[in-house]
Amino acid sequence: MxxxxxxxxxxxxxxxxxxxxxxxxxxxxxxxxxxxxxxxxxxxxxxxxxxxxxxxxxxxxxxxxxxxxxxxxxxxxxxxxxxxxWQSGLGGRLSLGVIPTVAPYLLPVALPMLRAQNLSLDLGIREALTDRLLVDLAEGRLDAALVALPTGRVDLVERDLFEDRFLLAGSAAQIGALGAGAEGIRPAALDPDRLLLLEEGHCLSDQALEVCAMKRDATRVDLGASSLATLCGLVAEGFGLTFLPEIALQSEQSASPGLTVRRFGAPEPARRLGLVRRRLSRDDGWFTGLAELLAEAGDRLTAHARARIPVEGLDNSAPGR
Missing domain, CATH: 1.10.10.10 (Winged helix-like DNA-binding domain superfamily/Winged helix DNA-binding domain)
Structure with a gap:
């Protein structure tokens, strides 16, 4: 037998x-x-x-x-x-995982581009935290995942897409109270008692803590916020400060008109976003094609943010001023 x-x-x-x-x-x-x-x-x-x-x-x-x-x-x-x-490239059924701090901002830009390229594509989206996405990817429930790099996984192929810089967001009063030094705001100089982060498990929170040289128990993280939209709504009303990725700027300022945003001083803190797949999964064009499309969508969002909030300083014409 x-x-x-x-x-x-x-x-x-x-x-x-x-x-x-x-x-x-x-x-x-x-x-x-x-x-x-x-x-x-x-x-x-x-x-x-x-x-x-x-x-x-x-x-x-x-x-x-x-x-x-x-x-x-x-x-x-x-x-x-x-x-x-995937013999014929990007087509058929595609299961894509995306982390929550990317999905609501990048997908509305990327999906129309994807549909325009291939109307026959049957796309399934899974939004979850990085650890869950990597498990689903390894076990074959996903074809690819969009996460922050590096993953540290030797069984995965990583394709760098774009840099997403962090902005500092809060109410006009909270941001104004920080002043404007010659070198700009530094993450490590922020008051831990005024910093609000997403609940534990979100890589964005871990990255924010890392650039601020803080530990999680030193910050005000007792609100249990699970989305950037929740945090932005809170800080726009004066409940502290938070980190806002560039790709989220347009959406969150539209949703919270009182949200004021400033850039950090150079070098600006940032995350690298990328697309990953299983190393044993062949790339016959689908992975490269998808990565290029997502990178283009990300570049559009970050270019908009850098035009709206120039690196040299705060754009006073933006909402919330």
Whole structure:
């Protein structure tokens, strides 16, 4: 009897769930059906793969060894399917993940461009935090993800798209109270008690803390804000200051007319945004084409922000002044 891909997928699900019932739910089969496949797999290999306990499953040494091979086999199968699917470049079904501090600003610009290029493209968007997107990407639920670089993942191919600089946002009174030194505002000089950040897990918050040389428990992060729109609405009414990416400037100033924005002094803090895919997934033009389109959309937004709020200083013609 040969080992089947179904058996390997069931075994991976069991190893991750550590419970026959939960693994069966994940694979949308009955528990007895999954159990039969695991027993047949053990019989074929001539080795016990799991230790069965009342509410738990523990992998044996042979099970751990098989898990490594099984994941590699399934990854190769996904790469094979990707290769066939993308033979004609950017088309067919595309599943794209995007982090929340990018999706509401970049996608309204990028999607019309994408549709104009290929009307037949069936696009699925998944908005989630970076860690979740990278898990979904690795497990084949996404074809690519737009995240902040670098990811530090050797199993991924990264394509740099554009630089998104951070602006300082608040009410006119809060921003005005900072003064204007010859070298401009420095992130590390900000008062932690006046800084509002997104809830833990957002890479934008981690990047802001890094450039400010702060620790999370030193800032006012008890509001639990999960979106930039919420933070911008709060700071526009005088509840502190926050970091605003350039790509969000146009949208957030339109939504919160009282929002005042200033640039930091040079060198301005920034993040690099990029597109990532699995290293084993072939690029027959779809990844390069998608990256170029997203980079163009990002360049449009950042160019608008740099024209609206020049690097030399605050543009007094912008809303909120």
């Amino acid at each position: 040969n080992i089947t891909l179904r058996q390997l997928s069931y075994f991976i699900a069991l190893a991750e769930a550590r419970n026959f019932g939960r693994a069966a739910e994940t694979m949308h089969v009955s528990q007895p059906a999954l159990s039969v496949q695991i027993r047949e797999l053990e019989a074929t290999l001539g080795a016990q793969l799991v230790e069965r306990k009342p509410r738990d499953v523990v992998l044996t040494p042979a099970g751990h060894d098989l898990l490594r091979h099984a994941r590699r086999v399934m990854e190769e199968m996904r790469a094979l399917k990707d290769s066939a699917r």
